[in-house]
Every structure is written in C-alpha cells, then in structure tokens.
Amino acid sequence: MGDEHDDAAIAERPHLLALGYRMLGTVADAEDAVQETYTRWFGMPEAERAEIVSPRGWLTRTAGRVCLDMLGSARARRERYVGEWLPEPVPAYAFPRASALADTASDPLDHATLDDSISTALLLVLETMTPAERVVFVLHDVFGMSFPEVADTVGRSPAACRQLASSARRRVEEERGRAAPPAEHDSVVRAFASAAAGGDLGALVALLDPEVVLVSDGGGRVSAARRPVVGADNVARFLLGLAAKFPESTAELAPTGDGLAVLVRLGDRLDSVATVAVGDGVITGIRMVRNPDKLTLWS
Structure with a gap:
C-alpha cells in the first residue's frame, strides 16, 4: 500500500x-x-x-x-x-x-x-x-x-x-x-513580425499603439533595456536597432497562452521570446524575455 x-x-x-x-x-x-x-x-x-x-x-x-x-x-x-x-x-x-x-x-x-x-x-x-x-x-x-x-x-x-x-x-x-480576440491578435502579430523582418519603420510604427510599452527582461544574464521603452517610434527604432545589431538573427512564430509569440534565434540558440498584447487592432505591449534561465522549456 x-x-x-x-x-x-x-x-x-x-x-x-x-x-x-x-x-x-x-x-x-x-x-x-x-x-x-x-x-x-x-x-x-x-x-x-x-x-x-x-x-x-x-x-x-x-x-x-x-x-x-x-x-x-x-x-x-x-x-x-x-x-x-x-x-x-x-x-x-x-x-x-x-x-x-x-x-x-x-x-x-x-x-x-x-x-x-x-x-x-x-x-x-x-x-x-x-x-x-x-x-x-x-x-x-x-x-x-x-x-x-x-x-x-x-x-x-x-x-x-x-x-x-x-x-x-x-x-x-x-x-x-x-484582450483582442485570438484571430485578431495572431493576425496583428504576423503583420508585426513581417514588418520587423523587412526593416520597414513606417509599417512597424503603424502596427504599434502610440503609447505602446516594450519591457525587456535579461535578468543581468544578457543585455536588455533596463527600463521600459515607451512610444511607437521609440519601440520601432529599438526593435530595428536590435535587428541591425544581430543581422544573423531569425524570427519564427509559436503558440503560447497569449496567442502567437515571436521567437528570435541567433543560429541554433534561442535568444528571446516576445509575447504581445493587442488592442483595437494595434500592439499595446511587448514583453521580451531574454534571460536564458526563463527560456528552458523552449529548447
């Protein structure tokens, strides 16, 4: 027994x-x-x-x-x-x-x-x-x-x-x-990933709420913005700056409890997972986790 x-x-x-x-x-x-x-x-x-x-x-x-x-x-x-x-x-x-x-x-x-x-x-x-x-x-x-x-x-x-x-x-x-309905959320995320991959600042800004907030979590393990990035233009330029800094990076979409998220890889290594909040057809928040201690289940 x-x-x-x-x-x-x-x-x-x-x-x-x-x-x-x-x-x-x-x-x-x-x-x-x-x-x-x-x-x-x-x-x-x-x-x-x-x-x-x-x-x-x-x-x-x-x-x-x-x-x-x-x-x-x-x-x-x-x-x-x-x-x-x-x-x-x-x-x-x-x-x-x-x-x-x-x-x-x-x-x-x-x-x-x-x-x-x-x-x-x-x-x-x-x-x-x-x-x-x-x-x-x-x-x-x-x-x-x-x-x-x-x-x-x-x-x-x-x-x-x-x-x-x-x-x-x-x-x-x-x-x-x-929260946006799942279909709307995922449609906006797909457009966002496409604009970011294409380096299109105007298209990226158009998909962001004017007061959008991006938060990046590196945990001191990797570089990340120490404070939230606020505003559509600032967030778009921040993201395109990262893409320019890491030209070898690739992005893919994967399902999470929030809907589709963006996974960024540097070669074979997962660099970050970004979940997105969508409202009224635009992105209102981006949560970017780069701390490798918080990416264990994705490997």
Missing part, C-alpha cells in the same frame, strides 16, 4: 508544477516548490502517508502553503533583480490544462474559466495581487478547490477567502476584457 500511495503522489508532479508555475511565475521557482512539497510528503512516516485518502488533495494544499511562503519573499528578491522582471513565457500547453487538474467544479459561477491556457498577461495580473489573494485565486478559481479547503491552506476563514477570490477575479476579468 505504501508504494502504491507514493506512486500516486509522484504521478501528481505535472499537476503540482502547473500549480506552482501559476503561483510563482517561473518554472525554476515552481520546481523548487514541488521539491519542497515532496520533501514534506516523504518526510512523514510511511504509515502516516498511507492514511491520507487523497494524495492529490494533500499535495495540492501543501504546495499552496509552500508557494504562499515563497511569495512572501519573492518581492524582496525581485527588488534585487537586474532590470525589469517578467514572468517566464512557456509554450502553449506546456502544462496540463487547468480543467484536467481541478478536483471539483463546485460554485461554477464563482470560477474563472478553467480552460484558459497559461498566459503572460494573466501572470502579470497575478503579480499585482497580494500573496494570499494570488494563492486563493489559483487554488479556487483555477484548480477548483473549495473555499473551506482553501481556508485551511492559507490560514484564513472561508468568508475571507471568498472575498479575496472575488477581488482577484475582478482584476482578471478586466484584463480579459481588454
């Missing part, structure tokens, strides 16, 4: 990684959280583990507590981060879909859409939340955990957790309301 129970627990690793990534925003941090969760599981006596009816439930609650602790120190770490910090972009369906991971679909009207792919846009909204708000939202709205279970995980009352989830859900829905 002990071996079967442990095997069932180990099989939950994809579930826990998907949870940790949504909670923490990078694969490395998610892996650290999962490692700590399993350390606590195997730290229990075998007889105690065997008494746990649902390994998934125990592991999910424990991972939630681990992530809550990690989020408490994450902001201090990011204050020391070199340049701008962005969540790690991942390929579409890098992790199991949320609906496949949820234990329950209780209170369906009190849930965000479970089938959403993981997007940088969503992770950026989660970054604006308090640690407790983020953990409650992910556990309840994304993974379908009941409020009493969430309350036990975060040390709050069910009523307080319901309020936290409601507040978080409003922010997420506001972000969704600004």
Whole structure:
C-alpha cells in the first residue's frame, strides 16, 4: 500500500508544477516548490502517508502553503533583480490544462474559466495581487478547490477567502476584457513580425499603439533595456536597432497562452521570446524575455 500511495503522489508532479508555475511565475521557482512539497510528503512516516485518502488533495494544499511562503519573499528578491522582471513565457500547453487538474467544479459561477491556457498577461495580473489573494485565486478559481479547503491552506476563514477570490477575479476579468480576440491578435502579430523582418519603420510604427510599452527582461544574464521603452517610434527604432545589431538573427512564430509569440534565434540558440498584447487592432505591449534561465522549456 505504501508504494502504491507514493506512486500516486509522484504521478501528481505535472499537476503540482502547473500549480506552482501559476503561483510563482517561473518554472525554476515552481520546481523548487514541488521539491519542497515532496520533501514534506516523504518526510512523514510511511504509515502516516498511507492514511491520507487523497494524495492529490494533500499535495495540492501543501504546495499552496509552500508557494504562499515563497511569495512572501519573492518581492524582496525581485527588488534585487537586474532590470525589469517578467514572468517566464512557456509554450502553449506546456502544462496540463487547468480543467484536467481541478478536483471539483463546485460554485461554477464563482470560477474563472478553467480552460484558459497559461498566459503572460494573466501572470502579470497575478503579480499585482497580494500573496494570499494570488494563492486563493489559483487554488479556487483555477484548480477548483473549495473555499473551506482553501481556508485551511492559507490560514484564513472561508468568508475571507471568498472575498479575496472575488477581488482577484475582478482584476482578471478586466484584463480579459481588454484582450483582442485570438484571430485578431495572431493576425496583428504576423503583420508585426513581417514588418520587423523587412526593416520597414513606417509599417512597424503603424502596427504599434502610440503609447505602446516594450519591457525587456535579461535578468543581468544578457543585455536588455533596463527600463521600459515607451512610444511607437521609440519601440520601432529599438526593435530595428536590435535587428541591425544581430543581422544573423531569425524570427519564427509559436503558440503560447497569449496567442502567437515571436521567437528570435541567433543560429541554433534561442535568444528571446516576445509575447504581445493587442488592442483595437494595434500592439499595446511587448514583453521580451531574454534571460536564458526563463527560456528552458523552449529548447
């Protein structure tokens, strides 16, 4: 029985990684959280583990507590981060879909859409939340955990957790309301990639919102703009300047939770992944991740 129970627990690793990534925003941090969760599981006596009816439930609650602790120190770490910090972009369906991971679909009207792919846009909204708000939202709205279970995980009352989830859900829905439909998003990204590849400044500027913001994350590992680049002309010239600096670079499009993203390669090496926000037919934001520590799943 002990071996079967442990095997069932180990099989939950994809579930826990998907949870940790949504909670923490990078694969490395998610892996650290999962490692700590399993350390606590195997730290229990075998007889105690065997008494746990649902390994998934125990592991999910424990991972939630681990992530809550990690989020408490994450902001201090990011204050020391070199340049701008962005969540790690991942390929579409890098992790199991949320609906496949949820234990329950209780209170369906009190849930965000479970089938959403993981997007940088969503992770950026989660970054604006308090640690407790983020953990409650992910556990309840994304993974379908009941409020009493969430309350036990975060040390709050069910009523307080319901309020936290409601507040978080409003922010997420506001972000969704600004997002372009997938077909429009991908059409604009294709035109953007074509204009950038052709070195056409005018065509590039025309595809950018006048107040567009480009954020570049190098993490001190590679060169990147230390501050956001603002304005259509500035962003277009910045991008064309990069292309001129690296004439051997090639670009391709790949699906992510945000829709098509632009992957830039220097020879065989992936240099950067740029996810794009689109609104009213133009690009309103570009998130360019160059930090190689955040590109591991693309290799």
